[in-house]
Amino acid sequence: MVLLAAGPGAADMAFVTNQSSSDLSVIDLGEGTEIRRIDVPGNPAGVAIDHVGAAVFTVSPETATVTRAPLTGAGAATSLLLAGQPIGVAVDSPRRRAFVSDWDNARIWVIDADRMQLLDELPTGGAPAGLAVSPDGRWLACADRDADQVSIFDAETLALAHRTATGTRPFGITFDPQGRLYTADVGSDTVSVIDPQTGAVLGQTPTGARPYAVAFAGGRGFVTNQYDDTVTVFDTETRLPAALIEVGEYPEGIDAAPDGRHVYVANWFSNSVSVIDTETLQVVGAIATGDGPRAFGRFVAAMPAKE
Amino acid sequence: MRPFRILCAALLLLLPSMALAHGPVRQKVSVAVDVAASPAEAWAVIGDFQDMSWLPPVFDTTGEGGNEPGATRLLTLGDSDGPVVAETLRRYSADKMSYSYLITDVDVAVLPVTNYSSTLTVTPNDGGGAHIEWKGAFYRGYPNNDPPAELNDEAAVAAVTGLYETGLAALAEKLDQ
Numbered sequence: 001m002v003l004l005a006a007g008p009g010a011a012d013m014a015f016v017t018n019q020s021s022s023d024l025s026v027i028d029l030g031e032g033t034e035i036r037r038i039d040v041p042g043n044p045a046g047v048a049i050d051h052v053g054a055a056v057f058t059v060s061p062e063t064a065t066v067t068r069a070p071l072t073g074a075g076a077a078t079s080l081l082l083a084g085q086p087i088g089v090a091v092d093s094p095r096r097r098a099f100v101s102d103w104d105n106a107r108i109w110v111i112d113a114d115r116m117q118l119l120d121e122l123p124t125g126g127a128p129a130g131l132a133v134s135p136d137g138r139w140l141a142c143a144d145r146d147a148d149q150v151s152i153f154d155a156e157t158l159a160l161a162h163r164t165a166t167g168t169r170p171f172g173i174t175f176d177p178q179g180r181l182y183t184a185d186v187g188s189d190t191v192s193v194i195d196p197q198t199g200a201v202l203g204q205t206p207t208g209a210r211p212y213a214v215a216f217a218g219g220r221g222f223v224t225n226q227y228d229d230t231v232t233v234f235d236t237e238t239r240l241p242a243a244l245i246e247v248g249e250y251p252e253g254i255d256a257a258p259d260g261r262h263v264y265v266a267n268w269f270s271n272s273v274s275v276i277d278t279e280t281l282q283v284v285g286a287i288a289t290g291d292g293p294r295a296f297g298r299f300v301a302a303m304p305a306k307e
Numbered sequence: 308m309r310p311f312r313i314l315c316a317a318l319l320l321l322l323p324s325m326a327l328a329h330g331p332v333r334q335k336v337s338v339a340v341d342v343a344a345s346p347a348e349a350w351a352v353i354g355d356f357q358d359m360s361w362l363p364p365v366f367d368t369t370g371e372g373g374n375e376p377g378a379t380r381l382l383t384l385g386d387s388d389g390p391v392v393a394e395t396l397r398r399y400s401a402d403k404m405s406y407s408y409l410i411t412d413v414d415v416a417v418l419p420v421t422n423y424s425s426t427l428t429v430t431p432n433d434g435g436g437a438h439i440e441w442k443g444a445f446y447r448g449y450p451n452n453d454p455p456a457e458l459n460d461e462a463a464v465a466a467v468t469g470l471y472e473t474g475l476a477a478l479a480e481k482l483d484q
Contacts, residue, residue, distance in 0.1 A: 043332045
């Protein structure tokens with residue numbers, strides 16, 4: 001096991017799936033530059049960080065594979081071929097499980113995160129997309145896009161706990177630090193907020209056009225609006241919009257730095273990552289990536305301290 | 308006459324045979340042209356959402372809502388009996404000389420794409436000329452696995468690339484004649 005405590009000399013890294021160029025941009029967020037590019041066949045989109053295993057998981061829909069690669073780049077990648085249309089991925093790092101959604105067959109594959117072997121399948125609604133595990137490890141949630149709902153499972157027993165209606169066509173899904181669940185509803189231009197304990201909808205926040213995914217920092221939510229080239233910022237307590245930030249073109253994947261000071265946005269059309277200062281709510285940088293960055297999932301990792 | 312279809316067919320002949328493909332992946336195309344005409348002159352030609360007459364295959368444009376977001380237009384291609392493309396304006400900025408629109412209805416035999424969104428932008432070049440960029444994001448015409456060749460990713464990219472190249476070449480000729 002590798003401990004990944006942020007400390008002096010530690011750097012946050014971003015692992016950005018470039019769907020058009022079929023590779024992974026490894027970005028040193030401290031330096032603000034891409035330091036490595038790793039070939040990942042099959043037009044990867046989904047991504048998740050496995051903190052305990054010090055690995056990055058990516059999902060390639062064209063080759064129907066999920067791939068685990070070491071965060072440090074030292075060591076071989078391992079892939080598992082799946083019989084379906086994989087898209088989203090999340091990792092329950094302490095329990096050593098990875099979850100991958102099957103867009104075509106309304107299910108989640110449960111995968112042994114160390115052995116890269118199939119363990120189980122969980123039924124979902126139609127076109128399951130984004131997946132997330134709650135910060136306390138209690139819940140696994142899936143955005144069932146074509147069913148306009150989320151499926152919430154007990155992350156320990158993998159039993160279905162709730163099915164909750166969202167806005168239209170939920171895609172990205174994220175828990176906030178307090179454990180509330182949020183979906184980006186592509187078809188209704190909303191974010192839906194759900195209590196995973198009860199399955200109740202707590203409310204909705206209006207977004208820009210075609211919201212894709214949500215990230216959290218400093219008591220605020222940040223939503224990428226694909227069709228507006230913007231990020232909607234909202235207050236997680238009032239659920240009211242607080243600001244609108246212009247980013248690159250066709251913003252998609254979004255994730256926050258572990259210390260919450262920055263939020264990173266993958267701009268699919270611009271081939272860049274926008275860096276947002278979460279205090280000033282200004283874009284403070286742009287980092288070049290490969291072609292077609294999607295970064296669908298959690299893609300920022302705190303790295304071990306440098307020697 | 309169906310110019311889009313003819314263009315697609317011609318381009319398809321140039322394509323290499325495709326690998327076995329599974330689920331659709333969103334595609335993007337960006338084509339630009341630099342002209343001697345000023346940005347204002349270029350925007351005067353392309354900046355009205357209700358007038359697509361600068362694009363060669365377009366026979367007629369009819370629509371509602373002017374240049375306000377939500378405005379619609381119907382493009383008739385080729386001649387008065389030609390195929391029709393329905394589009395909706397989603398963003399418009401005269402200041403930035405840019406507008407973005409969606410195709411809401413098109414036969415994939417005419418343009419082999421789905422979920423198509425596009426942006427036209429004019430920016431100034433050094434020396435007074437204009438840089439005109441046409442960008443699109445879309446999925447292939449066949450949404451499921453194992454598409455026929457005329458509806459696969461390569462066919463979609465080839466058709467949109469050909470459309471943009473044809474349109475911008477005609478625009479450059481019109482502006483700089």
